[in-house]
Amino acid sequence: MSAADVRVGIIGCGHIARGAHAPGYHRAGATMVACADVVPERAQRFAQDFGMAHWYQDYHQLLDRDDIDAVSVTVPNRFHQAVVDDALARGKHVLCEKPMAVDRASAQKMRDRARQAKRILMIGFQNRFRPEVQRLKTMITQGDLGPIRYARAGWMRRRGSGWGWYSNQDISGGGAFIDIGVHALDLAYYLLGSPTARTVSAMTYQQFGRYQLAERVEWQSADASEGLDDGSIFTVEDSGMALIHFDNGSALFLEAAWASNLVESESLFVDLSGDRAGAHLFPLELYEERHGTLMNTRPSIPGKDASSEEIRQFLGDIQQGREWPQMNTPDEGLAIQSLIDAVYRSARRGGVSVEVESREGSALD
Numbered sequence: 001m002s003a004a005d006v007r008v009g010i011i012g013c014g015h016i017a018r019g020a021h022a023p024g025y026h027r028a029g030a031t032m033v034a035c036a037d038v039v040p041e042r043a044q045r046f047a048q049d050f051g052m053a054h055w056y057q058d059y060h061q062l063l064d065r066d067d068i069d070a071v072s073v074t075v076p077n078r079f080h081q082a083v084v085d086d087a088l089a090r091g092k093h094v095l096c097e098k099p100m101a102v103d104r105a106s107a108q109k110m111r112d113r114a115r116q117a118k119r120i121l122m123i124g125f126q127n128r129f130r131p132e133v134q135r136l137k138t139m140i141t142q143g144d145l146g147p148i149r150y151a152r153a154g155w156m157r158r159r160g161s162g163w164g165w166y167s168n169q170d171i172s173g174g175g176a177f178i179d180i181g182v183h184a185l186d187l188a189y190y191l192l193g194s195p196t197a198r199t200v201s202a203m204t205y206q207q208f209g210r211y212q213l214a215e216r217v218e219w220q221s222a223d224a225s226e227g228l229d230d231g232s233i234f235t236v237e238d239s240g241m242a243l244i245h246f247d248n249g250s251a252l253f254l255e256a257a258w259a260s261n262l263v264e265s266e267s268l269f270v271d272l273s274g275d276r277a278g279a280h281l282f283p284l285e286l287y288e289e290r291h292g293t294l295m296n297t298r299p300s301i302p303g304k305d306a307s308s309e310e311i312r313q314f315l316g317d318i319q320q321g322r323e324w325p326q327m328n329t330p331d332e333g334l335a336i337q338s339l340i341d342a343v344y345r346s347a348r349r350g351g352v353s354v355e356v357e358s359r360e361g362s363a364l365d
Helices: 015-028 040-049 059-063 077-089 104-117 131-141 176-191 306-319 330-348
Strands: 007-011 031-036 054-056 070-073 093-097 121-124 148-157 197-205 239-246 251-257 266-274 277-281 285-290 293-297
Touching (some): 007 059, 015 031, 121 330, 148 176, 176 251, 176 266
Parallel strands (some): 007 031, 007 070, 148 251
Antiparallel strands (some): 197 239, 277 285
C-alpha cells in the first residue's frame, strides 16, 4: 500500500488546512478526494485550489463516502470532539489539530472512541517532528543530558493575538495557553519522557485585549479574515504562566503570551537542565562542562517541514495497518489536555496549586 492508496478528506477549510494539511498530503502523495466547510464558498475554493473533485457544506456527507479512508479535522476547538467521534464511527482514521479538545472530559471520550473503533487518532502537535526536536530526543534517550530536573518552555509573542473564534472562550476553550502555549507544553512533556504530572499553579491575564497594529493580522480565523466575524469578542487570556510539578521530582515553568511588552516579536522555546548537560530549542544548543571548561555547542541539523513529516507519519501508520499511532497518541493528547485544564482551574482560583486529574477508565456514555 502506497501513500497514493490512502484517500483523504479535509474537514474545515481555514488557514491551518490551507497552509499545512493540504500541502502536506500533496507532498506525501496521498489522494485528496473531498473537503467540507460550513461556509460553502470556502469549501468550493479549497477544492478547486487543491484539485479535489468534491466539496460539501455538511461534513457528514464527506464521511458517508466509501472512498475516503482518513480525514484531517481542522475545525474550531469546540467542535473537535463531535467531528472526530463521527469520523471514527464511520471507520475513518483521523488527524485532529491541536488542542485535542476544549476540556479533559471531551478529550477522554475521543481517546476512548478511538480505542473502541480501532482506528488511528493522531493529535496535531507537529513541532515534535522538527529535526532538532528528534535529534534532542535521541540524545535524551541515550542519557546524554542525564536526569532532567528543571525545564522552561513557552511561546511568547510581542503582538500576535488571535481574532475571531480564537478569542471567543465559548468556541476556543481559552486563549494563549490553549492556542500556542500548548505547543511548548507538549514539546517539554515529550522531551521529558511523558512524566506523570502532580500539581499545577498558574496565573492568566488579559492585559491587552483588542489592539490596533496593522502589521499583525495573520492570526485571524478564516471567518474574521473573510469579514464573517467582526472579531469583537475577546473573552480569553492573552498571557500567563504556570509551574508544573511531576511525580518524578522534575518541574516545568511554562509561559504563553499572544501579547506582551517584551523584546522578541515571537519566540517558541524549550530549555532543559540535566545533571550531565543542558539543551535549548530553538535552535538546538547544548550546554555542558567538558575538560574543566563550560562548553556551548550548536549542532548543524538540516531542516524539514514539520507538518509534512507529521502527515507522512499519519499516512505511514495507516499504510502499516496500525490501530494506534506511533507518535502523538490520544493518550498523550489527553495528558496535555489534563494539564491545560489544571492551568485554567488554578488561574480561576487565583493561582493556588491544584492537582492534575489523571483518573483513567472509560469516558463513554
